[in-house]
Amino acid sequence: MTLTDISRRGFLATGTAALALGPTALRAQAGPRRGGAIRIGHSGGATSDTIDPATYAAGPVVTAMLGGVCNNLVEIDAEGRAAPELAESFEPDAEARVWTFKLRDVAFSNGARLTAADVIASFNHHRGEDTKSGAKGLLEQVAEIRADGDRVVVFELTAGNADFPFVAADYHFVIMPDDGSGRIDWQAGIGTGGYTLEEHEPGVRIRLKRRDDYWKEDRAWFDEVTLLTINDPTARQNALVTGEVDIINGVPPKTVHLLGRRPGLSLVEVTGTAHYPFPMHCDTAPFDDVNVRLALKHAIDRQEMLDKVLKGHGSLGNDHPIAPGNRFHAADLEQRAHDPDRAKYHLKQAGLDSLDVSLSTSDAAFAGAVDAAVLFQESAGRAGIRVNVDRKPADGYWSNVWLKDPFAMSYWNGRPTEDWMFSLVYADGAEWNESRWSNPRFNELLVAARAELDEGLRAEMYHEMQALCRDDGGSIIPMFANYIDGKNDRIAHGEVASNRFLDGWKVVERWWAV
Structure with a gap:
């Protein structure tokens, strides 16, 4: 499908974004490279966090799982388009009611190959009367999910929806392996992403390690990623200033000027969808x-x-x-x-x-x-x-x-x-x-x-x-708010998505150390 540009217009309308991204854009021209470790100071963590995709919220768990350990059928790219990810392609019927996804031949971190059964089990985790999923409502439009061989999944909707690929890109719908019973074993933390989950102390720390066999050759550059829960915005900003972390999300507008004056630090700011x-x-x-x-x-x-x-x-x-x-x-x-x-x-x-x-x-x-x-x-x-x-x-x-x-x-x-x-x-x-x-x-x-x-x-x-x-x-x-993140000069990136903070929560896959 051909989708039009959805993010550059809003991005260029923000004068502060151009100022904030200027230095890093110059560094990005040198291109990404493999290596290094990254530390992220992240809001939204809690001691009740789990890696269950049905229940996790917009905190460090999502950044770790969506952009690191797992992939979706579809991802939102830096231009705001629905782009194939684990799906090699996706096509609707003439009424946009039946969507066919052809799968890539890729491996989970445990070596098992991705199949249609894994996709169906992952989506069914969010369906049914007994699910606790916060995304259950998004799938009420799905009448049936069926396999057409091992490499094709067909979604039949109750009515046409031209935006269904965007639904498939929702952060809840990461793909995990079928445990053999039509269910996913989410506790194992197995995914097709560029990193393996090495440590998860809920509300405190998540540590990821890069996979050498990741199927995306141009992603997942860091050797190791550590996400630290720092919910207080002042403490999070201080952690960046003192060098405790390399990246933080959610810089408050009232303190943006403090980071902007610090040598070795810069802002990553894009026009977002948040409004009041x-x-x-x-x-x-x-x-x-x-x-x-x-x-x-x-x-x-x-x-x-x-x-x-x-x-x-x-x-x-x-x-x-x-x-x-x-x-x-x-x-x-x-x-x-x-x-x-x-x-x-x-x-x-x-x-x-x-x-x-x-x-x-x-x-x-x-x-x-x-x-x-x-x-x-x-x-x-x-x-x-x-x-x-x-x-x-x-x-x-x-x-x-x-x-x-x-x-x-x-x-x-x-x-x-x-x-x-x-x-x-x-x-x-x-x-x-x-x-x-x-x-x-x-x-x-x-x-x-x-x-x-x-x-x-x-x-x-x-x-x-x-x-x-x-x-x-x-x-x-009256107004829409920008997403404002902060980083030090050890970290570079390319074009930044505007659908969420931290590059659409894909920071650990898309950014790199210089």
Whole structure:
């Protein structure tokens, strides 16, 4: 399949990214080489961590397993495309309902050859009533998985999905060997990746060792990789400064300048999909009036929020969740700006001279959420809108406030495809439809675009859907955040993916020591 570029546009829109990547881009021209050890200071580790792909979360375990010990059928490359990995190729039928994956002839670290049975067992680990997998919902669309000989796997879906290869690239769906009973023995930590798992002390340390027989000759350059759990961002940054680690993820925007001044250190920054919605319940007054929603959207100063909350390390949002790095991002939609007069116009259209609303917030929603709410309060005041900033306890925010209060602050890490993000949060009846928005035209397009293999037609449909979110939807989306990682000059890399931090969690496979 031919997929269009989805990451360079967003990447180049970020001035800080070009500055941060300049020195390493020059070093990358010399090309990668084998050898050396890498130490990564990583957030998200916990003593409850396991290497069970059904239950692991976005911490050091994922970076170790997805990018090191295992492979997927499909990977997201640096351009944001779904590229064959353990699959040699993948093809849909005319309706995008039946997908056929032809497998490479590669070996697991225990010497066994990859077969269709391994792929089926790995996916079935996330299916069925008894699974504990966080990705179970992604596979509800799969009606059947079957082998066509040892080297071909066929996925039959309940309906067409042109983005199914992106689903196959999800970090849960790493391939492990069938234990002979149709199940995977995940405790053994066996994969087809470039490294073997040598040590795992949950919440503390993971150590990997390079395989000499890795099937990708141009990947997995380090001899040894150590991932250290350092959850506190200040401690993580100090570990990089003092030389305890070579790479860290998740540099906070407010401390980026401190690393930027340090000799021998540099930032790796790309435009990401993370964004900060202010959802309004469209079935609750006054937000059930589209003119009230538009008044609030025009009353927010997006540029001020980007400058002060993210310190410029992001891009402006346009009240839809599709980031500049997504391949169907509607870049030509007019960017909404702070316009108090336009906000007053929409209030008048709603029959109002002024408006009083209460905005629930907490820094549990995202770092800087309370500051963002106060900025909104100030900018909205210039349009005759009084925003009461209702600070909620951090403890229980996501269970007691989100989805319950009619106007609250939220956070989404984004998803790799438009359909994924829209289906999860904006579709009528979706469990996490945080604005309770229902637009018949949007839902009609959502179903049609999902099965459309003509990318030109899909682009047109997703363009219209983004416009519907912007002009009718119930979420204010003022900004997208960059992924910001840090490293020392011992480490080099090529083009960096923007689908997650640490090069799409592929840092241990794609980067190298200089």
